Amino acid sequence: MTDAAETFSDDDENQVLDAIRVWLDKEVRPEVKHFDHDDEYPHEIVQQMKEMGLFGLMYAPEDGGLGMSASAYARVITLITETWMSLAGVINTHMMLGVLIGRFGTDAQKAHFLPKLASAELHGVLCLTEPDAGTDLQGIKTVAKKDGDQYVLNGSKMWITNGMYGSLYAVLTKTDPSATPAHKGMTLFLAERGPGFNVDGKLKKLGYRALESVALSFSDFRIDADRILGGEEGHGFHHAVGGLELGRINVAARGVGIARAAMNDAVRYSQERTTFGKPICEHQSIQIKLADMATRVEASRLLVEQAAGKYDRGERCDMEAGMAKLFASESALSNATEAMRVHGGYGYSEEFDIERYYRDAPLMCIGEGTNEIQRVLIARQLVKRNPV
Numbered sequence: 001m002t003d004a005a006e007t008f009s010d011d012d013e014n015q016v017l018d019a020i021r022v023w024l025d026k027e028v029r030p031e032v033k034h035f036d037h038d039d040e041y042p043h044e045i046v047q048q049m050k051e052m053g054l055f056g057l058m059y060a061p062e063d064g065g066l067g068m069s070a071s072a073y074a075r076v077i078t079l080i081t082e083t084w085m086s087l088a089g090v091i092n093t094h095m096m097l098g099v100l101i102g103r104f105g106t107d108a109q110k111a112h113f114l115p116k117l118a119s120a121e122l123h124g125v126l127c128l129t130e131p132d133a134g135t136d137l138q139g140i141k142t143v144a145k146k147d148g149d150q151y152v153l154n155g156s157k158m159w160i161t162n163g164m165y166g167s168l169y170a171v172l173t174k175t176d177p178s179a180t181p182a183h184k185g186m187t188l189f190l191a192e193r194g195p196g197f198n199v200d201g202k203l204k205k206l207g208y209r210a211l212e213s214v215a216l217s218f219s220d221f222r223i224d225a226d227r228i229l230g231g232e233e234g235h236g237f238h239h240a241v242g243g244l245e246l247g248r249i250n251v252a253a254r255g256v257g258i259a260r261a262a263m264n265d266a267v268r269y270s271q272e273r274t275t276f277g278k279p280i281c282e283h284q285s286i287q288i289k290l291a292d293m294a295t296r297v298e299a300s301r302l303l304v305e306q307a308a309g310k311y312d313r314g315e316r317c318d319m320e321a322g323m324a325k326l327f328a329s330e331s332a333l334s335n336a337t338e339a340m341r342v343h344g345g346y347g348y349s350e351e352f353d354i355e356r357y358y359r360d361a362p363l364m365c366i367g368e369g370t371n372e373i374q375r376v377l378i379a380r381q382l383v384k385r386n387p388v
């Protein structure tokens, strides 16, 4: 999107982080339980995010954005997640779509879409997963058939974040279902809703509540050929995985946020709660938990910084982003569980935030490539980078 280091200084970043901190404390924190427990979309909070410019964080200043680096963006995401992870999801696919259009879009697509995305006139959505294909993206079944200057889409998508209130959808399809290898027949379209584009309903889920995850279907949905990302068929798989490095850094940054929030709550509670005449933070078994939690937070944070730093310098960072995503998401899960134990029975209560961290954390182990696949990819890279 931009050479961020040249346009966005440390002072700028601190100002943005301070403004977000104030907003989170004043407008978001008091509302989280209500929206999360009722699974209700926080329209007013999302509107505030638009007005604060959060939809334009990584977009280039010439497109109306702030030109923030991936490193600074990761810190923003961690901060937001410490208060409520679902809000990070509102802008993640939106930022990834900007990266995809900036990297692979035609000049006309960049000029048309990037300013509208940066200003939040459009809200970006990524539609890759299908009911029968998630990890194995080359197994998708949505077909786009050419018909004159248009394509006709048929098929369905699953688990699409921002699918109901978003407005610009990157839809992965097969334009040549018989291609071998399959990825050569895949094409990504930039779609807006119209006849035959159906939002089939909000899926009920364990955590990551309030933010909508939906099933979509296309029944003879027509789209102009100039909506193919990059203008040419056959590059969709390459384009779709092109946004994953940033996606993984973002998921890892959320992992740090949950891991840190759980740790902070546990540290506070362990000083307030007394058993056997002393605060529980003085019991060695609790101290071991706190120490392990703090160590996981710092290790995760450093892995995210390393991956994001490489991303910002334009260096290859697939392995580093994968490691950060793997470790930070597992840390979030461990810290949420351990914080629940530190809280005893109260950790199980809806009165405290711990139960939400415990429900939100597992998603980080699934999204942007499951942790099983991360391990496979990390090992492959390790071997490739160290040939005998």
Ligand SMILES: Cc1cc2nc3c(=O)[nH]c(=O)nc-3n(C[C@H](O)[C@H](O)[C@H](O)COP(=O)(O)OP(=O)(O)OC[C@H]3O[C@@H](n4cnc5c(N)ncnc54)[C@H](O)[C@@H]3O)c2cc1C
Residues within 6 Å of the ligand: 093, 126, 127, 128, 129, 132, 133, 134, 135, 136, 158, 159, 160, 161, 162, 205, 208, 213, 363, 366, 367, 368, 369, 370, 371, 372, 373, 376
């Ligand atoms: C709340 C939520 C929001 C989401 N948002 C989006 C979104 O906005 N856009 C979008 O496109 N998708 C989204 N997803 C989908 C998500 O990316 C997929 O769920 C994920 O990629 C896993 O795919 P799957 O669910 O089909 O699992 P599967 O691919 O069926 O995997 C099942 C299990 O098998 C393992 N496995 C599969 N293949 C291998 C292998 N080769 N080696 C080892 N293990 C393997 C997996 O790790 C997993 O444990 C979202 C999912 C959720 C739950």
